[in-house]
Amino acid sequence: MDFGLSEEQTLLQDSVNRFLEAEAPLTRVREFAEQQTSDDVWEGLASLGVAGLTIGESAGGVGLTAFDAALVSESLGYHTTPSPYVGSAVIAPMALTRSGHEEHPLLGDLAAGTATVGLALNEAVAARADAGINGNGEILNGKALYVHDFGAANYLVADQDQRLYLVDAGAHGLARQPLANIDQTRVSGALEFRDTPATCLSDDADLLATLIDVGRVMLAADSLGAAQCMLDQAVAYAKEREQFNRPIASFQAVKHMCAEMAAALEPCRAMVWYAAHAIDAAPDEIRVTACHTKAHTSEVATFVAKTATEVHGGMGFTDLVGLHYWFKRIGYNRQMLGAPELIREEAALAQGL
Amino acid sequence: MDLSYGPEYDAFRDEVRSFLTARGADAPQDRAKPSENTRAWQRTLIEHGYAARTIPKEYGGYGAEPDILKSRIIAEEFAQARVNRGLGGQGIAMLVPTLLEVGTEEQRQQFIPPTLTGEMTWCQGYSEPGAGSDLASLRTSAVLDGDEWVINGQKIWTSTAHIADWMFALVRTEPEAPKHQGISFLLLRMDTPGIEVRPLVDMTGTANFNEVFFTDVRVPKGQIVGNRGEGWQVANAILRHERDSLGDPNATLTRLNALTELMKTETMGGQRLIDHPTYRDRLMRIQGRVMAMRFNDMRILSSNINKSGDTALARMVVKLQGTELRHDLEALGIDVMGELGLGYGKDNPYVRDGGSWQFHYMFYLGLIIGGGTSQIQKNIISERGLGMPKEPKLPATR
Ligand SMILES: Cc1cc2nc3c(=O)[nH]c(=O)nc-3n(C[C@H](O)[C@H](O)[C@H](O)COP(=O)(O)OP(=O)(O)OC[C@H]3O[C@@H](n4cnc5c(N)ncnc54)[C@H](O)[C@@H]3O)c2cc1C
Numbered sequence: 183m184d185f186g187l188s189e190e191q192t193l194l195q196d197s198v199n200r201f202l203e204a205e206a207p208l209t210r211v212r213e214f215a216e217q218q219t220s221d222d223v224w225e226g227l228a229s230l231g232v233a234g235l236t237i238g239e240s241a242g243g244v245g246l247t248a249f250d251a252a253l254v255s256e257s258l259g260y261h262t263t264p265s266p267y268v269g270s271a272v273i274a275p276m277a278l279t280r281s282g283h284e285e286h287p288l289l290g291d292l293a294a295g296t297a298t299v300g301l302a303l304n305e306a307v308a309a310r311a312d313a314g315i316n317g318n319g320e321i322l323n324g325k326a327l328y329v330h331d332f333g334a335a336n337y338l339v340a341d342q343d344q345r346l347y348l349v350d351a352g353a354h355g356l357a358r359q360p361l362a363n364i365d366q367t368r369v370s371g372a373l374e375f376r377d378t379p380a381t382c383l384s385d386d387a388d389l390l391a392t393l394i395d396v397g398r399v400m401l402a403a404d405s406l407g408a409a410q411c412m413l414d415q416a417v418a419y420a421k422e423r424e425q426f427n428r429p430i431a432s433f434q435a436v437k438h439m440c441a442e443m444a445a446a447l448e449p450c451r452a453m454v455w456y457a458a459h460a461i462d463a464a465p466d467e468i469r470v471t472a473c474h475t476k477a478h479t480s481e482v483a484t485f486v487a488k489t490a491t492e493v494h495g496g497m498g499f500t501d502l503v504g505l506h507y508w509f510k511r512i513g514y515n516r517q518m519l520g521a522p523e524l525i526r527e528e529a530a531l532a533q534g535l
Numbered sequence: 536m537d538l539s540y541g542p543e544y545d546a547f548r549d550e551v552r553s554f555l556t557a558r559g560a561d562a563p564q565d566r567a568k569p570s571e572n573t574r575a576w577q578r579t580l581i582e583h584g585y586a587a588r589t590i591p592k593e594y595g596g597y598g599a600e601p602d603i604l605k606s607r608i609i610a611e612e613f614a615q616a617r618v619n620r621g622l623g624g625q626g627i628a629m630l631v632p633t634l635l636e637v638g639t640e641e642q643r644q645q646f647i648p649p650t651l652t653g654e655m656t657w658c659q660g661y662s663e664p665g666a667g668s669d670l671a672s673l674r675t676s677a678v679l680d681g682d683e684w685v686i687n688g689q690k691i692w693t694s695t696a697h698i699a700d701w702m703f704a705l706v707r708t709e710p711e712a713p714k715h716q717g718i719s720f721l722l723l724r725m726d727t728p729g730i731e732v733r734p735l736v737d738m739t740g741t742a743n744f745n746e747v748f749f750t751d752v753r754v755p756k757g758q759i760v761g762n763r764g765e766g767w768q769v770a771n772a773i774l775r776h777e778r779d780s781l782g783d784p785n786a787t788l789t790r791l792n793a794l795t796e797l798m799k800t801e802t803m804g805g806q807r808l809i810d811h812p813t814y815r816d817r818l819m820r821i822q823g824r825v826m827a828m829r830f831n832d833m834r835i836l837s838s839n840i841n842k843s844g845d846t847a848l849a850r851m852v853v854k855l856q857g858t859e860l861r862h863d864l865e866a867l868g869i870d871v872m873g874e875l876g877l878g879y880g881k882d883n884p885y886v887r888d889g890g891s892w893q894f895h896y897m898f899y900l901g902l903i904i905g906g907g908t909s910q911i912q913k914n915i916i917s918e919r920g921l922g923m924p925k926e927p928k929l930p931a932t933r
Contacts, residue, residue, distance in 0.1 A: 183538060183541070184837055185833045249536060417922070437914065441917040444916055448852050449856065526819035535799075
């Protein structure tokens with residue numbers, strides 16, 4: 183019995199963290215927030231093997247597991263790194279290989295980090311406003327909102343019958359409209375389809391559900407990392423900042439805020455590990471653990487986001503320390519692919535309740 | 536990550552299961568007071584290695600090599616079969632490990648065997664009216680007079696003191712020493728002249744803890760565990776065991792299942808509570824929290840077995856998160872029943888599950904306070920887990 187990270191996994195996470203500390207510090211995050219492009223960070227990550235992390239070696243990837251992918255996602259969240267990771271390195275490869283497209287040329291390009299895939303899957307979870315996709319297996323009509331990694335060159339789209347499609351960003355009849363979103367480390371937009379040709383990858387509703395669950399676990403891992411970073415920053419700031427002739431870290435009110443954050447967050451780590459491991463090893467458990475992991479981690483991370491900001495006082499509210507990038511990242515993750523109430527209900531249904 | 540226990544352990548699990556199938560029905564229901572029935576069951580369990588498993592044979596245990604996974608399997612299977620796991624209590628949980636660690640050979644021989652079989656029961660005399668969270672400021676004194684300690688003072692919140700045969704107590708033996716270095720760990724019979732026990736009724740309506748008064752109580756000199764003035768270290772090694780056992784997520788899971796059943800049967804305006812979106816979402820929130828604590832527990836278990844991974848923080852949060860979670864879970868049990876949830880006591884035809892939701896709701900508030908309050912846990916997490924400084928001390932007021 184071994185519930186933990188292997189040596190290789192620790193090394194993987196360390197090397198990604200080292201790279202991000204050096205190459206994607208907050209100044210880069212700020213640049214991205216203004217220009218909305220981070221190609222060279224993604225190139226660097228790709229050269230570390232991150233783009234091809236879950237892609238088989240025959241297609242030029244590294245052939246690692248969803249568990250490994252969640253660890254990288256945690257690191258990206260810790261550094262609020264802008265990257266097309268979840269769609270391009272995790273969901274798209276899984277969508278292609280599990281739908282019988284192991285030979286698809288896109289896989290090699292994804293592994294090399296030269297192709298990207300955005301996710302237009304929110305409508306498959308619950309359609310909002312005037313969104314919703316109608317497909318017939320070849321042609322799509324309708325609208326997808328808040329597409330994840332909107333700047334990608336391809337999109338995964340799901341229709342009303344849970345069919346999954348791959349669509350070229352330049353496809354005929356596809357109108358793309360950027361949508362400013364609160365989290366400037368992510369690019370969002372709307373896709374409008376008018377008789378747009380699309381490649382149907384799968385009509386298997388279970389596969390689509392699994393892909394969405396995998397996305398949820400990756401977002402939960404991202405929130406875990408982002409919340410951990412906020413907690414670390416709060417503790418470090420509290421030890422340095424002095425008021426009333428003493429470090430504020432010696433005030434019990436401040437200590438207890440930090441203890442509450444740590445106490446709620448630390449168990450989320452084991453939870454993310456388990457949910458990610460289930461993707462690889464316990465298919466029957468994916469549904470319930472993915473829903474609960476994303477819902478619970480989002481609740482905890484939201485609490486940490488607020489509390490860690492408070493520990494910083496007025497400084498936390500400013501743009502100067504940039505804490506708000508983490509705050510907003512956690513807020514983004516919370517709503518994408520199903521907000522907590524919605525997916526707790528999915529968890530209940532999945533248990534026959 | 537490898538969550539299987541392996542073939543050797545699967546075989547062991549089968550063994551435990553066949554025992555439970557064959558003998559489970561013999562188990563008595565009570566756990567607190569060892570009746571003759573309970574003691575007979577305890578002996579059966581020790582004989583098969585399901586109680587006192589790793590205690591050496593010479594002290595009346597089963598004498599197995601410590602094996603964390605086997606102990607876990609026993610716990611899982613007994614919980615699953617809902618069969619009495621034998622005697623618990625502070626003697627077995629806390630005193631026996633203390634004696635194994637620091638007791639003399641004579642003390643081990645004298646106290647461990649009868650404690651394991653329930654012939655000798657114990658209470659823990661630590662807290663005092665003036666020494667709760669700040670336990671090291673305790674003042675009950677023991678003065679050596681010839682071959683005897685003479686004890687004067689008062690303990691409070693002493694669980695089971697009214698039924699226990701013996702007490703292990705912290706007393707001040709070196710009044711001149713700094714407060715942590717003046718304490719000793721003594722064993723005393725509860726029928727020693729000069730001891731008076733006054734039960735205290737708690738909020739659940741039962742009287743399970745007590746005030747204990749000492750007036751010139753004389754105890755043989757040899758009934759000290761560890762050296763004079765080292766009682767604080769002796770007690771601390773064991774307090775950690777207590778904290779580990781408070782807030783166990785596996786017990787909480789059993790209770791979550793009972794809550795789910797309750798919500799499937801209980802109705803409101805003809806609608807099952809499990810179908811009511813608000814209550815349903817509260818149940819799912821609690822389930823998410825229970826899940827997080829169970830996986831946290833697996834992480835700790837794995838680190839115990841493999842002696843790997845940094846789990847210091849994961850352990851530190853268990854008492855705080857676990858007891859608060861359990862209290863919230865029991866609260867939902869009451870809320871889903873609304874006014875029916877007010878039922879308490881035996882002669883009420885509308886009371887559910889014997890009033891256990893109200894009882895545990897209150898009982899777990901007691902556990903949030905006992906064994907180091909939630910606030911003290913947060914001090915520990917922030918200071919030892921996050922490296923934040925202690926609060927500056929005020930000058931002493933007395
Ligand atoms: C059900 C139950 C069973 C018990 N059984 C036993 C037993 O068998 N044997 C035994 O010896 N004792 C027992 N106790 C006693 C228990 O250990 C104490 O009640 C507990 O340690 C708290 O001490 P206190 O009651 O004096 O509260 P206090 O220490 O007076 O605390 C009062 C409040 O002040 C807060 N506080 C105190 N110090 C600090 C601080 N430094 N920072 C922040 N907040 C602080 C506390 O968190 C609490 O909210 C039991 C208690 C309960 C509830």
